[in-house]
Amino acid sequence: MSLLVLGELSLHYIEFGQTDEVVLFVHGNWCSSRCWLPTMARLPRRFRTIALDQRGFGYSSKPPGEYSIPPRAADLRGFADALGLDRFHLVGHSLGGAVAVQFALEHSDRLRTLFLLDSAPASGLPVSPAVRALQDRFAADRSLLEPALALALCLELRDPVFQVLLDDACAMARHSVQPNLDALANWCVLDELASLRVPTTLAWGDQDLVISREMCEELHRSIANSRLHIFEQIGHSPNLADPDGFTAVLLEALTGAEA
Numbered sequence: 001m002s003l004l005v006l007g008e009l010s011l012h013y014i015e016f017g018q019t020d021e022v023v024l025f026v027h028g029n030w031c032s033s034r035c036w037l038p039t040m041a042r043l044p045r046r047f048r049t050i051a052l053d054q055r056g057f058g059y060s061s062k063p064p065g066e067y068s069i070p071p072r073a074a075d076l077r078g079f080a081d082a083l084g085l086d087r088f089h090l091v092g093h094s095l096g097g098a099v100a101v102q103f104a105l106e107h108s109d110r111l112r113t114l115f116l117l118d119s120a121p122a123s124g125l126p127v128s129p130a131v132r133a134l135q136d137r138f139a140a141d142r143s144l145l146e147p148a149l150a151l152a153l154c155l156e157l158r159d160p161v162f163q164v165l166l167d168d169a170c171a172m173a174r175h176s177v178q179p180n181l182d183a184l185a186n187w188c189v190l191d192e193l194a195s196l197r198v199p200t201t202l203a204w205g206d207q208d209l210v211i212s213r214e215m216c217e218e219l220h221r222s223i224a225n226s227r228l229h230i231f232e233q234i235g236h237s238p239n240l241a242d243p244d245g246f247t248a249v250l251l252e253a254l255t256g257a258e259a
Helices: 033-042 069-082 095-106 129-140 142-153 160-170 174-186 190-195 213-222 243-256
Strands: 002-006 009-016 022-026 048-052 088-093 111-117 200-205 227-231
Touching: 002 069, 009 033, 009 069, 022 033, 022 069, 022 095, 033 048, 033 160, 033 243, 069 095, 088 095, 095 111, 095 174, 095 190, 111 243, 129 142, 129 174, 142 160, 190 213, 200 213, 200 243, 213 227, 227 243
Parallel strands: 022 048, 022 088, 088 111, 111 200, 200 227
Antiparallel strands: 002 009, 009 048
16 A cells, blocks of 8 residues: 655555556545455456545545545546556546546546446436435444445445445545535536547446436447446446456456557
8 A cells, every 4th residue: 555645635545566557446435445456456467557545535635625526636637647657547436437537528648548437427416415414424323334335335244345445434534525425416527528539438237326327328428439338237336246247348448449
């Protein structure tokens, strides 16, 4: 595990490999870099894989203030610059998908490919008052968060991987809970996606209770020449529910762009 300091912000990350072909992973809400460990372990050694904890999550800084999508994309740029990453593959899940799309819109020349897993919709994700209240209760009570997170991550409660991710979720900054929801609700770049020319693959679990089929298909239609893979009988986190299957789909996307 490593720590990168960007001004007053410290970003924790995990990394495997030292090759020139980099895959950079961005996690979703209530999660951390460690959700990508099963994928990173399965990818061929020809790839250098890096996953960071976004601001407010895991072992990274938890400053007060801005938690919307553009500043998160700016964090990602600063992180890539500091590590000397010129061109790389970018993978984003859920909230991390929004950050990945924002980065791609601003810095498409930096990307080899873009992979969006159960990504937040580019037209904003509405959040009801009831959901907002429930999220605050999750932050205050681990016993309430535990079953909800297990459902979102598609993992059993006793799975050792889940217990690690539950610890990470409990480390999320409580003051970021509502700003994270605001970030998802207020982010709207749908009209900008027609300009995106990065080879893009979308993947979605057809049992996802967070991102609907309509949201996924809207994003797919809006990104020219994007490809869509649907995981059947899997919820919001195919990377954890079926790491072998997910890694195979991701690997095809990473190598298909070279064909």
